[in-house]
Structures are given as C-alpha cells and as structure tokens.
Amino acid sequence: MLLAAPTPLTLPDYVVIALYLAGTIAMGVLIGKRIKTGKDFFLGGRRLPWWAIGMSLVATDIGGTDIIGVGGAAFSHGLAVANFEWIGCVPAMIVGAFVFIPFLYRSGVYTVPEFLERRYNVGVRSVMAVCWLLFMACNLGIMLLASAKMMSAVFGWNEVACIVVTAILVGGYTFVGGLAAVVYTDMIQCAVMIAGCLLILVLGLIEVGGVGELRARLAEVDAREAAAVNESSIVTDDVGAAKSSSERTSLILPADTESPFPWPGIYFGLALILSPAYWIGNQAIVQRSLGARSEFDAKASYIWGALLKNIIPLIVAVPGLIAVVLLPDLKSGDSAIPNLIGVLLPAGLRGLFVAAFLAALMSSIDSYLNSAATIVSNDFYKRFVDRDVSDERLLKVGRITTVALVAWAVIFAFLLTAMSEKSGLYAIFQTLMAFFQGPAFAVLLIGVLWRRATGNAALISLLCGIGTSISLYALNQPVIYAALGWEPLFRIQEPFLYFSIWAFTVTAVLLVVLSLLSGPVPEEKLKYVFGGHSRATSTADSSTATEGGTS
Amino acid sequence: MTPLHRFGEFLRQSLQAIPLPAIRVLFLASLVALLIWVLRLPRSATCPPGGAKRWDENLKLGASVALLIQILIYACL
Numbered sequence: 001m002l003l004a005a006p007t008p009l010t011l012p013d014y015v016v017i018a019l020y021l022a023g024t025i026a027m028g029v030l031i032g033k034r035i036k037t038g039k040d041f042f043l044g045g046r047r048l049p050w051w052a053i054g055m056s057l058v059a060t061d062i063g064g065t066d067i068i069g070v071g072g073a074a075f076s077h078g079l080a081v082a083n084f085e086w087i088g089c090v091p092a093m094i095v096g097a098f099v100f101i102p103f104l105y106r107s108g109v110y111t112v113p114e115f116l117e118r119r120y121n122v123g124v125r126s127v128m129a130v131c132w133l134l135f136m137a138c139n140l141g142i143m144l145l146a147s148a149k150m151m152s153a154v155f156g157w158n159e160v161a162c163i164v165v166t167a168i169l170v171g172g173y174t175f176v177g178g179l180a181a182v183v184y185t186d187m188i189q190c191a192v193m194i195a196g197c198l199l200i201l202v203l204g205l206i207e208v209g210g211v212g213e214l215r216a217r218l219a220e221v222d223a224r225e226a227a228a229v230n231e232s233s234i235v236t237d238d239v240g241a242a243k244s245s246s247e248r249t250s251l252i253l254p255a256d257t258e259s260p261f262p263w264p265g266i267y268f269g270l271a272l273i274l275s276p277a278y279w280i281g282n283q284a285i286v287q288r289s290l291g292a293r294s295e296f297d298a299k300a301s302y303i304w305g306a307l308l309k310n311i312i313p314l315i316v317a318v319p320g321l322i323a324v325v326l327l328p329d330l331k332s333g334d335s336a337i338p339n340l341i342g343v344l345l346p347a348g349l350r351g352l353f354v355a356a357f358l359a360a361l362m363s364s365i366d367s368y369l370n371s372a373a374t375i376v377s378n379d380f381y382k383r384f385v386d387r388d389v390s391d392e393r394l395l396k397v398g399r400i401t402t403v404a405l406v407a408w409a410v411i412f413a414f415l416l417t418a419m420s421e422k423s424g425l426y427a428i429f430q431t432l433m434a435f436f437q438g439p440a441f442a443v444l445l446i447g448v449l450w451r452r453a454t455g456n457a458a459l460i461s462l463l464c465g466i467g468t469s470i471s472l473y474a475l476n477q478p479v480i481y482a483a484l485g486w487e488p489l490f491r492i493q494e495p496f497l498y499f500s501i502w503a504f505t506v507t508a509v510l511l512v513v514l515s516l517l518s519g520p521v522p523e524e525k526l527k528y529v530f531g532g533h534s535r536a537t538s539t540a541d542s543s544t545a546t547e548g549g550t551s
Numbered sequence: 552m553t554p555l556h557r558f559g560e561f562l563r564q565s566l567q568a569i570p571l572p573a574i575r576v577l578f579l580a581s582l583v584a585l586l587i588w589v590l591r592l593p594r595s596a597t598c599p600p601g602g603a604k605r606w607d608e609n610l611k612l613g614a615s616v617a618l619l620i621q622i623l624i625y626a627c628l
Contacts, residue, residue: 079628087578090621091585094614098589098596251628252574255566263574264566271581296599303613310620487556491563 009155013351020192020355021169024362027188028173028181038394041178042110042374043291048183050297053288054304056186056363058312059193060284061089064147064361067197067316068154071340072333074320077259078248081320082313083266086251089309092275097302099530100280101289103448105298107528110290110378112283112444119447119528121455122383127462128443129379131436132283136372137405138432140365141412147361148413154338155354163413166358170365171406175399179291179374182366189359190308196356197315200337203344204322217325218248224328249321260493269497273504274434277441284371369409373401435473438500439465442507450512451529454521457514465507469499578625586618 009017035041073081109115113132117125148162173181208214247253255262279285279302292298323336326343330336341353377398382389389397442465443458474480476495481488490498552560589611594602597610606612 086621086624087582090617091582094585094589094617097610097614098592249628251625252571252578254571255563255569263571267574267578267581294599299597300610300613303610303617306617307613310617310624486553489555489559 008347009350009354010347012348013354016348016351017355017358020188020358024185024188024359025169025173028177028185031181031184032173032176032178035176035178035180035395037391038377038398039391040180041395041398042370042377043287044178044180044183046291047293048180048288048291048297049293050300050304052183052187053292053297053301054308055190056183056288056367057093057285057301057305058308059186059190059359059363060288060367061309061364062193062312062316062360063143063364064150064357067193067357067360068150068334068337070313070316071320071323071337072335074317074333075323075330075336076320076333077261078250078253079313079317079321080247080251080253080259080261080266082317083251083261083270085309085313085317087266088270088275089279090306091271092279093302093306093309095276096279097299097306100448101286101298101302102295103530104286105290105292105295110287111375112281112286113375113379115528116444116447116458117383119525120443120453120458123459124443124455124462125379125383127459128436128440129375131440131466133372133375135432135436136284136368136375137408138412140368140372140405140409141416143361143365143368144409145413145416147357150338151357154341159417160414163410166361166365167406167410170362170369171402174366174369174373175402175406178398179288179370182370183288183291185366186363189363192352192359193356193363194308194311194315196353196359197319199349199352200319200340200344201315201322204319204326204340207344208322208325214322214325215249218321221324221328222248248324257492260495260497262492265492265495265497265501269501273438273441273500274497276445277437277500281437281440281444283375284367287371287374288367365409369402369405372405373398376401376405434496434499435469435503436466438469438502438504439507442504442511446508446511448528448530450515451521451526452515453511454515454518455525457511457518460514461507461510464510465503468506469503472499472502575625579622582618582622582625586615586622589614589618 034045037045039045070081070084104112104115107115107118109118111129113125113129116128144163144166147166148159151157151162152159173185177184205211205214208217247257247259252263252266253259253261255264289298289301292301319340320333320336323330323340327336327339330339341350345353377394381397382394386393439462443462446453447458472489475484475486475489478488492498592611594609597614599608603609
C-alpha cells in the first residue's frame with residue numbers, strides 16, 4: 001500500500017477550503033435577506049432559474065460519501081456501479097422533464113405527499129409524509145456521521161468536531177435562506193465538486209498514460225489476479241477468471257454475477273423502478289423543480305441535470321479503476337480514492353478535492369434539511385394543526401423545524417456512533433429508502449395514469465408494499481433464515497434492487513385489484529390524472545350546457 | 552425449499568439463459584425508443600410558451616444529446 005496514513009493538508013489547502021466555505025456561507029446569508037414568506041422559504045418564491053436547479057439536482061444526488069464510495073465500488077466491483085448515474089438517472093430525468101414534472105408543477109403543490117392527498121386521500125399523504133420524514137431525519141444523521149468518519153480517516157480531523165461544524169454551517173444557511181439558498185449554494189457546490197473530481201481523473205489518466213493504457217493495464221491486472229486464483233486453486237475453472245476480467249469494465253453484468261449489480265436488478269429494479277421513483281417521487285429532488293420560475297424552467301432544469309449526469313461517472317467511478325492500476329495492492333475499495341489523492345495530488349491541490357468532498361456533503365444535507373422542514377410544516381402543521389396558518393407564520397414554523405432537525409441529526413449521529421456497527425441498525429437506516437420507494441412509485445404512477453385507482457386501495461396497497469420490502473429484508477438476514485431452516489431468498493450481496501421490484505409489483509397488483517373491487521373515484525380527484533383536467537372540464541362544461549338546456 | 556425459493560430458482564435460471572448480447576440489445580432498444588419518443592414530442596411540450604426564440608430553447612436538443620451519449624456508452628461498455 002502506497003499510503004495508509006491520513007492525507008496531510010498544508011496551508012494552501014486550508015486557504016482553498018476556507019475560500020469555498022466563506023463563499024458558500026456568504027451566498028446563503030445574502031439570499032436569506034430576501035426571504036419573507038413560507039413560499040419564499042419552501043419554494044424559493046417560485047423564482048428559481050433552470051440552470052441553478054439543474055446543477056442543484058446533480059449536487060444533491062451526489063453525497064459526500066458517494067464521492068469516495070462510488071470510486072471504491074468501482075475499485076471493488078468494476079464500472080457497473082456507473083449504471084446508477086447513467087441508466088439509473090438519465091432516462092428517468094428525461095421522462096420526468098416532459099411528463100411528470102410539468103404535471104406536478106401545474107398542480108401548485110409544495111410536496112409530493114400533498115399531491116397524493118389531492119389524487120387519493122389524507123391517509124396516503126400521511127403515510128408518505130411519515131416515510132419521507134423518517135428517512136430524511138435518519139439520513140441527515142447518517143450523512144453527518146459517515147462523512148465525519150471519512151474526514152477523520154482521510155484528513156485526520158476530529159470526528160465530533162466534523163459532525164458539529166458541518167451541522168452548524170449547513171443548518172445556518174438553510175435556516176436563513178431556505179430552498180433558494182440551498183439551490184444557489186448547490187450550484188457553487190456542483191461546480192466545485194466537478195472541478196475537484198475532474199482533477200483526480202485528469203491527473204490519474206496522465207499518470208497511467210491515457211485511456212488505452214488504462215484498459216491495457218486493467219487487463220494485465222485481471223490476468224495476474226486470474227493466474228493467482230488458479231495457482232491457489234481457490235477457483236479452478238477458467239470461466240470464473242474470464243468472467244471477472246470482462247466484468248471490470250462492463251456495464252452489463254450477467255444475472256449470476258458475484259457483484260451487487262446483475263443486469264436484472266439494474267434494468268428492472270434500478271432503471272424502471274428506483275430511478276423514476278427517485279427523480280419523480282423524491283421530495284428532496286422534486287421540490288426544487290416546484291420552485292422554478294416557470295413550467296418551462298422546471299422542465300429545462302431536468303434536461304440540464306441529465307446532460308450533467310452523463311459526466312458524473314467519469315469523474316467519480318473511473319478514478320476507482322485508475323486506483324486498480326496504480327494501487328493494485330489495496331485491500332479495501334473504500335481506501336482507494338483517499339490513497340489516490342495522496343499519490344496524485346500535490347499539496348495545495350488537495351484542498352480543492354477536500355472542498356469538492358465538502359461541497360458534495362453539504363449539498364445533500366442542506367436539501368434533505370429543507371425538504372424535511374417542508375414536509376413537517378406543510379404536511380403536518382398546516383394540514384393537521386392550523387389549516388389557516390399565514391404564510392409568515394409558516395416561515396417561522398419552517399425555520400424552527402430546521403433548527404430542530406439539525407439538533408436531531410447531531411444527536412442521532414452521536415447515537416449511531418455509540419451503537420456497534422454489528423448491531424445491524426446502521427445498515428437498516430442506510431437501506432430505509434429502498435423499503436418504501438418502490439411502493440410509493442407504484443401508487444404515484446398508477447394514480448396519474450389510471451382514472452379507476454381509488455384512495456383506499458392506494459393506502460392498503462402502499463402499506464402492503466412497504467410490508468413486502470421489510471419482510472424480504474428480514475427473510476434475507478442470516479439470523480432469520482437460519483432460524484427458519486431456509487436458504488437465503490437472494491444470492492447477490494445487498495439485494496435492495498430486487499426488494500424494490502417485488503415491493504413495486506405487489507403494490508401495483510393490489511392497487512389494481514382493490515380499485516376494481518371499489519366504488520367509483522370522486523370527480524374532483526380526476527383532475528390529478530393525466531388528461532383528467534381537460535376531461536373533468538369538458539364533463540363540467542357539458543353538464544353546464546345540459547343544465548342550461550334544461551332550464 | 553419453499554415455493555418462494557422454487558419460484559426464485561425458476562426466475563434465476565430463466566434470466567441466466569438469456570445471452571448477454573441480447574441484454575445489451577434490450578438496454579439499447581429502451582434508450583432508442585426513448586429517443587424516438589423525445590424526437591416526436593410536439594414543440595409545445597419542448598419549447599417556452601411563446602415558442603423557441605433561439606435554437607437552444609428547444610429542449611429536444613438537450614434531451615436528444617443526453618440520450619445519444621447514453622446510447623454510445625451502452626453500445627461500447
């Protein structure tokens with residue numbers, strides 16, 4: 001191993017980091033001066049331009065741990081991890097841009113759960129709001145802790161200080177500036193993140209000798225590994241060796257691959273379910289497009305984001321492959337990018353990568369913070385406590401909630417620190433979104449496509465879908481399947497893509513069957529089905545004409 | 552072996568029987584189908600309300616470029 005100790009930072013590195021942080025905070029505070037109402041705080045006053053939202057979408061999607069984790073996964077499992085940024089983002093963003101986002105924008109809602117109440121009923125809205133709030137609140141703590149652990153390991157910084165300082169900085173500008181501050185700071189963060197990661201890619205490729213040389217040397221590494229495996233007689237057939245060699249740089253892996261990315265999971269679970277669920281139904285993502293200054297800006301932001309998404313795997317996943325060539329003796333994928341920084345970046349430029357890491361971290365935390373505050377304020381306070389709340393009062397509620405969520409995130413991060421990672425709780429919180437995203441997408445998709453889908457059917461099928469995900473997760477835990485005397489249901493590592501397929505299927509089938517057994521859908525709900533508004537209007541027009549004729 | 556395991560095994564074997572080049576065709580065909588859909592969208596869905604005043608105001612262009620890059624990537628890797 002070329003580098004095991006934390007990467008030392010010098011004064012120029014700290015200057016770059018300080019400049020980045022000062023710029024971000026200053027922008028957040030400046031924007032905060034214009035915030036007067038709840039609409040300003042939660043939707044940026046509906047004045048946000050497409051280019052800022054598009055960059056914010058990309059920055060939010062890439063977290064601090066992703067910068068290092070995706071490269072690490074590419075080091076361990078190959079380029080297939082890039083599917084999550086390519087087919088797992090671009091097609092869904094384009095369909096979202098032209099079909100779903102304009103529809104949600106026109107409905108004038110603040111949150112996705114609010115839309116679900118208008119289409120179905122308050123039960124569906126409440127379940128979804130609770131799921132998103134639970135996920136976001138837990139995820140805030142997890143992001144703080146995971147990033148602090150990483151900063152501690154990579155840069156030698158104090159873990160507790162990292163948690164507290166990050167929470168105060170991000171919480172500060174989100175409290176002051178709301179969604180507008182989040183989006184505009186995300187824009188800076190996106191640029192810094194791309195610049196920092198691009199630096200690693202370019203310097204890495206120069207060090208290796210270009211793309212052709214990288215491919216040739218990856219093939220050499222694979223041949224060496226295959227020979228070592230054959231010699232040690234762990235695997236004796238040549239097929240296994242050939243498989244691992246071709247898998248390193250391939251996006252499409254066979255169904256029986258040992259990596260967590262087999263093609264059925266990528267195509268059916270990721271591209272068709274989890275990705276649209278994320279880009280069309282994730283409150284933290286959709287909220288910024290609801291704050292666009294026009295419907296066209298909302299659409300354009302998703303297209304701009306999709307274009308940017310094409311380059312993300314090149315700058316976050318390919319460095320993992322470069323590490324395979326330059327640092328072949330590394331044992332863990334997680335240490336690939338930190339070690340690569342130590343090898344490739346001279347003192348001074350490391351600060352830019354640290355700024356990129358902080359940018360990725362802060363852009364995700366601020367988005368989840370603002371979205372969680374929006375859900376508490378709109379889906380709980382305004383819906384259940386005070387339906388006639390003024391916009392100014394709602395701004396206060398949003399800000400108080402932001403402070404409470406920051407405090408909760410710090411406490412939760414410390415609680416997780418106290419827990420043993422072997423307890424399994426940490427892993428459960430990390431996969432929390434996979435439990436409900438498939439069912440949530442089934443309910444949203446069928447709701448906007450099918451006039452016959454009813455509220456009660458949606459509520460029951462949503463709960464059953466979430467139950468299916470949790471049951472599959474539980475049945476795949478060694479303690480449980482061993483106690484039952486079973487074999488595991490899934491054979492790949494981390495089969496969350498498969499959970500989403502089955503949970504989506506169960507929810508969709510139940511929703512269709514139960515809806516067919518239910519009574520008709522009230523006319524006012526049909527405004528929230530594609531083509532429903534014009535149909536509802538024409539029905540109203542014809543009934544008015546009939547009434548007029550009768551009279 | 553429970554019925555769930557038998558069903559899973561059946562699915563696993565069925566999916567393994569599909570050759571990888573056919574899977575690549577599936578990925579590419581999905582992206583090409585999406586590209587065709589984008590190209591056939593009416594201008595009202597892809598331009599600002601007053602119509603595109605500049606060539607880059609038609610979102611078809613950006614969406615098509617993003618999808619063409621995807622098609623190239625999945626054809627090569």
